[in-house]
Amino acid sequence: xxxxxxxxxxxxxxxxxxxxxxxxxxxxxxxxxxxxxxxxxxxxxxxxxxxxxxxxxxxxxxxxxxxxxxxxxxxxxxxxxxxxxxxxxxxxxxxxxxxxxxxxxxxxxxxxxxxxxxxxxxxxxxxxxxxxxxxxxxxxxxxxxxxxxxxxxxxxxxxxxxxxxxxxxxxxxxxxxxxxxxxxxxxxxxxxxxxxxxxxxxxxxxxxxxxxxxxxxxxxxxxxxxxxxxxxxxxxxxxxxxxxxxxxxxxxxxxxxxxxxxxxxxxxxxxxxxxxxxxxxxxx
Amino acid sequence: xxxxxxxxxxxxxxxxxxxxxxxxxxxxxxxxxxxxxxxxxxxxxxxxxxxxxxxxxxxxxx
Numbered sequence: 001x002x003x004x005x006x007x008x009x010x011x012x013x014x015x016x017x018x019x020x021x022x023x024x025x026x027x028x029x030x031x032x033x034x035x036x037x038x039x040x041x042x043x044x045x046x047x048x049x050x051x052x053x054x055x056x057x058x059x060x061x062x063x064x065x066x067x068x069x070x071x072x073x074x075x076x077x078x079x080x081x082x083x084x085x086x087x088x089x090x091x092x093x094x095x096x097x098x099x100x101x102x103x104x105x106x107x108x109x110x111x112x113x114x115x116x117x118x119x120x121x122x123x124x125x126x127x128x129x130x131x132x133x134x135x136x137x138x139x140x141x142x143x144x145x146x147x148x149x150x151x152x153x154x155x156x157x158x159x160x161x162x163x164x165x166x167x168x169x170x171x172x173x174x175x176x177x178x179x180x181x182x183x184x185x186x187x188x189x190x191x192x193x194x195x196x197x198x199x200x201x202x203x204x205x206x207x208x209x210x211x212x213x214x215x216x217x218x219x220x221x222x223x224x225x226x227x228x229x230x231x232x233x234x235x236x237x238x239x240x241x242x243x244x245x246x247x248x249x250x251x252x253x254x255x256x257x258x259x260x261x262x263x264x265x266x267x268x269x270x271x272x273x274x275x276x277x278x279x280x281x282x283x284x
Numbered sequence: 285x286x287x288x289x290x291x292x293x294x295x296x297x298x299x300x301x302x303x304x305x306x307x308x309x310x311x312x313x314x315x316x317x318x319x320x321x322x323x324x325x326x327x328x329x330x331x332x333x334x335x336x337x338x339x340x341x342x343x344x345x346x
Binding site: 079082083084097101104105108109112213217220 | 311313320321322324325328329332335338339341
């Protein structure tokens, strides 16, 4: 992988990690389309991806820094008190903990087998199209409930523990290359009556510990046979972080007034195009 | 509830240690002997079980 390819991949990772279009799917499909010789099982490439994830997680923490400080404070306070109160930050902090448990367990057990089973471009393209259908279905049912039947949206802190586990489980679908972590969790958030703004905020907050923990757990790869080029990794991590920061800033504004459908159309068209090319043997 | 949480925490910590030293390798990559991510997962679950124990104890006392 050349320096320019690595930097383009870093920007792609930073953007697609937060846009509901699947970063894993794009890091399979885009290099395949551009005929880059990227071996996804190569220790050097895996070590480079670790740095990109760290950059993305740091960007998310910086963007939501005030919120994270308040949430961690509330969490520590509730543990010290030994009971749960009605405090909003405390409630959201524990909802995030509860929502992270399913994806933590499933991620540790299923990530490697799923990656080995569905790591081809054809599968990524198919799942990208399924990702589009998930977003269309989410928007369809949200409109039916809220615009046709005037059901009211609920605030984030009013979610139940079971609903939080449900959103966390939906996030686990992103283990499949082509299914977006943020897309699945935003749709699940809409399904439990959150509005787009709260569903997206909860999705990005929920993604932070998952991306950060996954990156930290993989950090030993940087020293054990990773052979990652330090300058390439450093610049790549910073670029991924900047791309992620700009993306989350854009998306939080975007979801104040807009919905998931444009991303759905993009995933459907791009997925169909890639599937066609994969079936013709142009990409593998 | 406190006792259930405590037992759960102990089980999680035992499983974590077993993964770390390589005594068990259930659903883990056979290429590695020490399964660090599984170890970390069960340590975190054990800590959460202890937090649950603390909350359950407080409620029962209250």
